[in-house]
Amino acid sequence: MELIPLPAFSDNYIWLLHHKRRVLVVDPGEAAGVLGWLDQHGAVLDTILITHHHPDHTGGVAALRESTGARVVGPRNERMPEPLQRVGDGDQIEALGLRFEVLEVPGHTAGHIAYYCADLDDLPAVFCGDTLFSGGCGRLFEGTPGQMLASLNRLASLPGPTRVCCTHEYTLSNLKFALAVEPGNEALVQYNTECVRLRAQNFPTLPSSIARERQINPFLRSGQPPVIASAQSQMAEPSTDPEAVFAALREWKNRF
Numbered sequence: 158m159e160l161i162p163l164p165a166f167s168d169n170y171i172w173l174l175h176h177k178r179r180v181l182v183v184d185p186g187e188a189a190g191v192l193g194w195l196d197q198h199g200a201v202l203d204t205i206l207i208t209h210h211h212p213d214h215t216g217g218v219a220a221l222r223e224s225t226g227a228r229v230v231g232p233r234n235e236r237m238p239e240p241l242q243r244v245g246d247g248d249q250i251e252a253l254g255l256r257f258e259v260l261e262v263p264g265h266t267a268g269h270i271a272y273y274c275a276d277l278d279d280l281p282a283v284f285c286g287d288t289l290f291s292g293g294c295g296r297l298f299e300g301t302p303g304q305m306l307a308s309l310n311r312l313a314s315l316p317g318p319t320r321v322c323c324t325h326e327y328t329l330s331n332l333k334f335a336l337a338v339e340p341g342n343e344a345l346v347q348y349n350t351e352c353v354r355l356r357a358q359n360f361p362t363l364p365s366s367i368a369r370e371r372q373i374n375p376f377l378r379s380g381q382p383p384v385i386a387s388a389q390s391q392m393a394e395p396s397t398d399p400e401a402v403f404a405a406l407r408e409w410k411n412r413f
């Protein structure tokens with residue numbers, strides 16, 4: 158099984174799984190790169206998984222379905238390019254001999270879902286779209302801070318080795334913000350150095366892991382004293398409530 162982040166647009170990844178010449182892609186915002194890859198490897202597109210309705214995640218679906226006949230799976234509660242198999246929380250999908258569980262993770266969009274595979278070549282993986290990024294999280298376009306925090310906590314409770322396959326290469330700018338929030342976090346400082354080196358060579362910083370994100374991502378750390386202290390400096394009325402801390406962090410990041 159190969160797990161490949163195919164670059165798309167300026168900073169998207171279309172995650173591609175390849176096994177015995179069969180392919181699954183997640184969030185194909187455009188078709189050309191996927192079609193080129195299939196052609197080059199003599200592979201067949203089997204399944205398309207979609208996390209949410211934004212065009213940079215769905216723009217290639219119609220063209221890919223038309224030219225490959227692939228099955229399309231997407232969230233139950235979002236506007237989607239029809240036809241597709243609609244799934245919701247707790248549903249299981251089988252593809253390429255793998256089993257994926259659907260997790261509803263609202264916040265970035267109202268019906269956003271993630272796909273969790275407990276055993277992808279001996280390691281778990283989660284395809285989480287624009288909910289959890291390395292060092293950050295998606296903007297709250299259609300959800301409340303409370304919803305997003307619950308969604309992120311749900312992802313954070315997945316096993317530590319779970320590979321985090323998110324859809325954007327936002328890591329370096331997220332880490333700039335994370336360092337402003339938590340300058341004394343040694344794991345964060347080290348991870349930033351590593352990611353700067355990777356990007357200088359044009360390598361992806363992804364996938365990350367849940368264990369790493371718990372250590373370095375301020376949006377998963379709204380219960381940690383240094384994060385609370387920094388967030389309070391941005392609040393009109395300082396609070397230690399995790400939801401208020403999270404909301405203050407998210408608004409601060411929007412302006413950062």
Ligand code: ZN
Nearest residue numbers: 209211265287
């Ligand atoms: Zn999005």
Ligand code: FE
Nearest residue numbers: 211213287324
């Ligand atoms: Fe996106």
